Amino acid sequence: xxxxxxxxxxxxxxxxxxxxxxxxxxxxxxxxxxxxxxxxxxxxxxxxxxxxxxxxxxxxxxxxxxxxxxxxxxxxxxxxxxxxxxxxxxxxxxxxxxxxxxxxxxxxxxxxxxxxxxxxxxxxxxxxxxxxxxxxxxxxxxxxxxxxxxxxxxxxxxxxxxxxxxxxxxxxxxxxxxxxxxxxxxxxxxxxxxxxxxxxxxxxxxxxxxxxxxxxxxxxxxxxxxxxxxxxxxxxxxxxxxxxxxxxxxxxxxxxxxxxxxxxxxxxxxxxxxxxxxxxxxxxxxxxxxxxxxxxxxxxxxxxxxxxxxxxxxxxxxxxxxxxxxxxxxxxxxxxxxxxxxxxxxxxxxxxxxxxxxxxxxxxxxxxxxxxxxxxxxxxxxxxxxxxxxxxxxxxxxxxxxxxxxxxxxxxxxxxxxxxxxxxxxxxxxxxxxxxxxxxxxxxxxxxxxxxxxxxxxxxxxxxxxxxxxxxxxxxxxxxxxxxxxxxxxxxxxxxxxxxxxxxxxxxxxxxxxxxxxxxxxxxxxxxxxxxxxxxxxxxxxxxxxxxxxxxxxxxxxxxxxxxxxxxxxxxxxxxxxxxxxxxxxxxxxxxx
Amino acid sequence: xxxxxxxxxxxxxxxxxxxxxxxxxxxxxxxxxxxxxxxxxxxxxxxxxxxxxxxxxxxxxxxxxxxxxxxxxxxxxxxxxxxx
Numbered sequence: 001x002x003x004x005x006x007x008x009x010x011x012x013x014x015x016x017x018x019x020x021x022x023x024x025x026x027x028x029x030x031x032x033x034x035x036x037x038x039x040x041x042x043x044x045x046x047x048x049x050x051x052x053x054x055x056x057x058x059x060x061x062x063x064x065x066x067x068x069x070x071x072x073x074x075x076x077x078x079x080x081x082x083x084x085x086x087x088x089x090x091x092x093x094x095x096x097x098x099x100x101x102x103x104x105x106x107x108x109x110x111x112x113x114x115x116x117x118x119x120x121x122x123x124x125x126x127x128x129x130x131x132x133x134x135x136x137x138x139x140x141x142x143x144x145x146x147x148x149x150x151x152x153x154x155x156x157x158x159x160x161x162x163x164x165x166x167x168x169x170x171x172x173x174x175x176x177x178x179x180x181x182x183x184x185x186x187x188x189x190x191x192x193x194x195x196x197x198x199x200x201x202x203x204x205x206x207x208x209x210x211x212x213x214x215x216x217x218x219x220x221x222x223x224x225x226x227x228x229x230x231x232x233x234x235x236x237x238x239x240x241x242x243x244x245x246x247x248x249x250x251x252x253x254x255x256x257x258x259x260x261x262x263x264x265x266x267x268x269x270x271x272x273x274x275x276x277x278x279x280x281x282x283x284x285x286x287x288x289x290x291x292x293x294x295x296x297x298x299x300x301x302x303x304x305x306x307x308x309x310x311x312x313x314x315x316x317x318x319x320x321x322x323x324x325x326x327x328x329x330x331x332x333x334x335x336x337x338x339x340x341x342x343x344x345x346x347x348x349x350x351x352x353x354x355x356x357x358x359x360x361x362x363x364x365x366x367x368x369x370x371x372x373x374x375x376x377x378x379x380x381x382x383x384x385x386x387x388x389x390x391x392x393x394x395x396x397x398x399x400x401x402x403x404x405x406x407x408x409x410x411x412x413x414x415x416x417x418x419x420x421x422x423x424x425x426x427x428x429x430x431x432x433x434x435x436x437x438x439x440x441x442x443x444x445x446x447x448x449x450x451x452x453x454x455x456x457x458x459x460x461x462x463x464x465x466x467x468x469x470x471x472x473x474x475x476x477x478x479x480x481x482x483x484x485x486x487x488x489x490x491x492x493x494x495x496x497x498x499x500x501x502x503x504x505x506x507x508x509x510x511x512x513x514x515x516x517x518x519x520x521x522x523x524x525x526x527x528x529x530x531x532x533x534x535x536x537x538x539x540x541x542x543x544x545x546x547x548x549x550x551x552x553x554x555x556x557x558x559x560x561x562x563x564x565x566x567x568x569x570x571x572x573x574x575x576x577x578x579x580x581x582x583x584x585x586x587x588x589x590x591x592x593x
Numbered sequence: 594x595x596x597x598x599x600x601x602x603x604x605x606x607x608x609x610x611x612x613x614x615x616x617x618x619x620x621x622x623x624x625x626x627x628x629x630x631x632x633x634x635x636x637x638x639x640x641x642x643x644x645x646x647x648x649x650x651x652x653x654x655x656x657x658x659x660x661x662x663x664x665x666x667x668x669x670x671x672x673x674x675x676x677x
Contacts, residue, residue: 121611125611125612125613128612128613128625129613129616132617132621132624132625136621171616171617172616198618517610517611517613518613518616519609519610519611519613519615519616520610522615522616523610523615576603576606577606577610578607578610
């Protein structure tokens with residue numbers, strides 16, 4: 001998408017240090033911003049909400065349930081560590097442990113169907129945008145990078161992709177790639193920008209907006225500028241520098257990384273582990289070393305791009321099954337094994353591998369691991385589990401979905417995950433048997449050629465992992481895991497009560513809220529930004545055309561006050577923009593935190 | 594009065610979201626709004642001007658001849674539909 005971002009990012013000289021472009025700053029500061037916004041489409045125009053004015057007045061009178069606001073320095077007391085009563089952990093679902101895994105899964109997972117008229121309107125709106133885009137392209141020549149002197153070469157930009165990003169995506173481009181200038185913890189600071197030419201280019205106004213952060217994959221809240229992790233990382237940077245500038249096979253190996261690998265293996269309860277400096281490359285470069293042309297891979301249709309890239313590089317035969325559908329997985333597996341390798345005259349496959357993710361980041365669903373493991377054993381396939389989002393976030397010990405389902409981690413042949421999300425660092429790991437890891441140490445491209453992890457980054461992983469395991473001698477890790485689980489259930493239940501459609505499993509901290517229409521993605525993100533909440537929208541290329549969504553990512557750093565504030569604002573926004581699509585019965589009782 | 598205004602803005606916002614015109618540039622907005630207005634005007638005009646006549650004829654075609662008492666000249670009805 002972002003082909004042109006580099007060209008188009010304009011810089012304006014900062015004018016004063018005004019707070020906000022939407023009326024919270026003092027009048028004088030606002031005036032100084034005003035002349036820059038004479039065009040009708042600043043990056044964040046407030047969409048006047050119906051109850052906005054009345055509500056604001058009422059709020060100031062009654063000082064409603066939550067006194068939290070990202071602009072104020074509020075006193076927090078909603079952390080689980082503070083509010084926890086004796087022995088009250090998260091209220092478990094009634095279905096827990098009583099039903100078969102399949103029934104339990106259906107009880108906990110919701111994928112509500114789209115209402116018919118919304119589906120039609122979404123498509124119609126999209127056609128309209130495309131037609132207008134083509135008219136636009138016909139009439140105007142954009143002032144962006146064009147290809148010159150390239151006669152005889154293949155076009156640099158794919159025609160449709162460049163059309164789409166210029167004439168459809170550009171209209172709501174201000175909702176993506178937003179620059180921030182603070183640590184993305186429970187709150188973050190957005191750098192305000194405006195656009196004078198409807199999204200072709202942006203200018204910084206010099207102001208900043210403090211927002212509640214519902215968009216970062218900071219599940220356990222280890223992304224913080226202060227605290228133990230930050231201190232130890234800083235210390236390590238002073239001790240050992242920033243980089244070894246060499247790969248693990250050459251000069252980049254050190255005792256710290258060996259310790260990290262041992263700790264990772266111990267964390268997951270497997271024999272050995274190997275770590276890499278980049279999460280995406282862990283998938284994209286290790287899958288080709290594990291698989292070859294005579295292998296069959298059965299992959300979930302919602303798997304991440306890094307897995308798909310890795311599989312394509314490996315040259316294995318890829319078969320796709322419907323998202324989290326065990327019957328379809330079995331059908332695909334059985335057919336594939338029965339028919340054998342068609343390219344090789346129907347001879348048996350040398351390897352059959354099932355690839356699934358722990359938490360699917362776009363759907364918010366959790367893999368049905370017990371059933372996958374049963375199928376894997378039945379058909380004697382290998383299982384590759386990508387726990388990019390679930391590690392740390394799931395299970396009572398934060399060990400991912402294996403911990404959540406109480407599955408023996410040795411039943412999963414290859415455990416993969418990243419350190420980017422829950423550990424607040426960067427990189428990825430593969431964990432499994434000693435034999436597998438030794439094989440990877442000699443064959444993996446990411447191990448042989450990529451630079452090793454930077455010492456402070458590795459230190460962040462080490463410290464946060466030890467905290468989660470409780471090896472630092474405190475309860476911090478367990479509290480964080482519990483806080484996340486509580487936040488997740490509370491937020492999901494409250495959203496369901498509001499009547500918006502959310503996807504996925506009730507324990508998954510990724511909460512996609514379906515808004516369907518392309519225009520509503522932009523409207524919601526902009527409106528929430530004016531109310532000081534930063535969220536992430538996902539539209540067509542990332543999701544099917546019809547399923548535009550807003551993705552909330554919960555964190556252990558959020559307090560109940562913050563979530564209440566967010567829910568209140570989401571409620572108003574959903575009323576105003578018409579997001580309450582759900583036709584399910586709503587829970588009339590107040591939700592317990 | 595105030596409520597009515599709020600309702601109107603709410604309805605317009607829904608319309609703007611559904612047709613995506615809240616994302617468009619002003620000239621595109623005018624184009625789309627104009628298009629929908631013209632369409633609406635055409636629908637109203639035709640339903641005022643042609644619909645009553647059509648309905649009458651349709652009724653005449655559909656009613657069994659026995660109801661109107663005497664046997665009607667069927668060719669006449671067809672001719673009438675052709676002229677209107």
